[in-house]
Amino acid sequence: MAGFILMSTISTTKAFVPISFRQSHSQSRTVARTISMKAEKKTNTKKKTAKKKKSITKSKVKAGPSQSENEKVTTVRKAEFVAKVAEKTGMSKIDSEAALSAVLETITEEVSSGKRISMLGFGTFKLTHRAARLGRNPKTGEEIQIKASKSPSFTAGKAFKEKCNS
Numbered sequence: 001m002a003g004f005i006l007m008s009t010i011s012t013t014k015a016f017v018p019i020s021f022r023q024s025h026s027q028s029r030t031v032a033r034t035i036s037m038k039a040e041k042k043t044n045t046k047k048k049t050a051k052k053k054k055s056i057t058k059s060k061v062k063a064g065p066s067q068s069e070n071e072k073v074t075t076v077r078k079a080e081f082v083a084k085v086a087e088k089t090g091m092s093k094i095d096s097e098a099a100l101s102a103v104l105e106t107i108t109e110e111v112s113s114g115k116r117i118s119m120l121g122f123g124t125f126k127l128t129h130r131a132a133r134l135g136r137n138p139k140t141g142e143e144i145q146i147k148a149s150k151s152p153s154f155t156a157g158k159a160f161k162e163k164c165n166s
Contacts, residue, residue: 111152121159128153 076084078100086096107125110117117125132148156164 119157121157123157123160124155126153126155127151 082093082097082100085091085100086093089096091099107117111125111127114127116127128151130149130151133146135144135146136142137144
């Protein structure tokens, strides 16, 4: 019986089925699996979209008052910033970039060594310390130990805050 195989999955009674049927049967099972996988992906996608919408609304609620939607925040890149500094000081762009690099490097070195830099009317750069604490892995719920760390921070001065709110 070289051209026949024993099939028990088609009906409750065992039957001998031709090999050509075996191929079409396995293809139909593959198609059925593919269809069920696509349907499962759609439901998973819907669930993920619903979770994202919930997290977005939660973050909006947590964020508190923010800029209105029609006010768009623009980012000033370093090259644009250097050009404005050069324009205001009358220096060349190369000199302005060198001055800016020196200022940023000095602030980085001093703050990372633990010093506080205070510029009257502008603000204060300092190093903040975060203590070690217990946290949770959001995926598994397992408690994890978060190491102590240091982070640079900036606190705006009174004149800077007033300028931003005017």
